[in-house]
Amino acid sequence: MKTVFIIRYKIGRKQSLGNLLIRNEHGNMVYVRHLLELGWLNNKRNISCIPHGTYDLKLEHSPKFGRKLWEAYGVSNRSECKFHVANFASQLNGCFAPGMAKFDIDRNGEKDMVNSTEAFNEFMDAMGSSTKARLVVINAKN
Numbered sequence: 001m002k003t004v005f006i007i008r009y010k011i012g013r014k015q016s017l018g019n020l021l022i023r024n025e026h027g028n029m030v031y032v033r034h035l036l037e038l039g040w041l042n043n044k045r046n047i048s049c050i051p052h053g054t055y056d057l058k059l060e061h062s063p064k065f066g067r068k069l070w071e072a073y074g075v076s077n078r079s080e081c082k083f084h085v086a087n088f089a090s091q092l093n094g095c096f097a098p099g100m101a102k103f104d105i106d107r108n109g110e111k112d113m114v115n116s117t118e119a120f121n122e123f124m125d126a127m128g129s130s131t132k133a134r135l136v137v138i139n140a141k142n
Contacts, residue, residue: 001025002133004057004070006035006096008049009140013039015089015110016049018140020098022126031126033119036097036112038089043077046093050075050137057133070127072135083123085116098123 002025008018016039022031041048056073065084072081078094086097087105089112098120099113106112113119127133 002130004133004135006137007140011040015039017111031123034099034102036089038092038094050078050081052137052139055135057135059131085120087112087116
């Protein structure tokens, strides 16, 4: 089973930044990119990132996005926490946005994700034909 790691190195109230990694069934890292999430607001629905911990990931069809997306399961009081394309934290409701680089696109003092579509497509490719995986969220710094 593949393991997806989120390693947060900056956790704020508005946004959290980290690295997104995928380790395949053989233990090899097959994907490394940047990640943007909402900030930490006590795991409140739609305005907070999820708590650190280990969760199940399932590939499911999202009516909102019109395609299959990876969703975290087992997050207390939360649902619909998905990996999808987004450049800004304001486009997230507790979801995860991969990016190729970080840059303050809108000049508001917060880093945004650059080339999120490319990074997301690479993420989906790296997950391959899997439909289940494990998600490990680590807070490297608070």
